[in-house]
Amino acid sequence: MKYKYLLVLIAIIFLLLPLGVLTNAPAWGEWDLSFYEKVLGFIPDKMKNSSSVHAILPDYSLNGLNPIISYYLSALIGVGIIFFAFYTFYKLRK
DSSP states (O other): OTTHHHHHHHHHHHHTGGGGGGOSSOOTTOOOHHHHHHHHSSOOHHHHTOTTOOOSSGGGOOTTSOHHHHHHHHHHHHHHHHHHHHHHHHHHHO
16 A cells, blocks of 8 residues: 555556647657757767667557557556566565
8 A cells, every 4th residue: 555656646647648649849858860950950970870779669659559549558568667677676676
């Protein structure tokens, strides 16, 4: 029961996820190179050649699923991975 408030907070945040889709602005850290060009006036050198990074779930989508369901499923997977990582770290520290 000591984690009840944390679980409620996570549930509220999870329910508010689609609000980010309603804006035309890109999410923090998900900018493409043209965004840097527009905001900074140039593209940093190391970023020009960094196309070797590939997302596990590009655009938060899974092929063949409704985009909304795919968006939530992607969020569940992300939260699950983060939870598993912290839980593993917690167990290793003990």
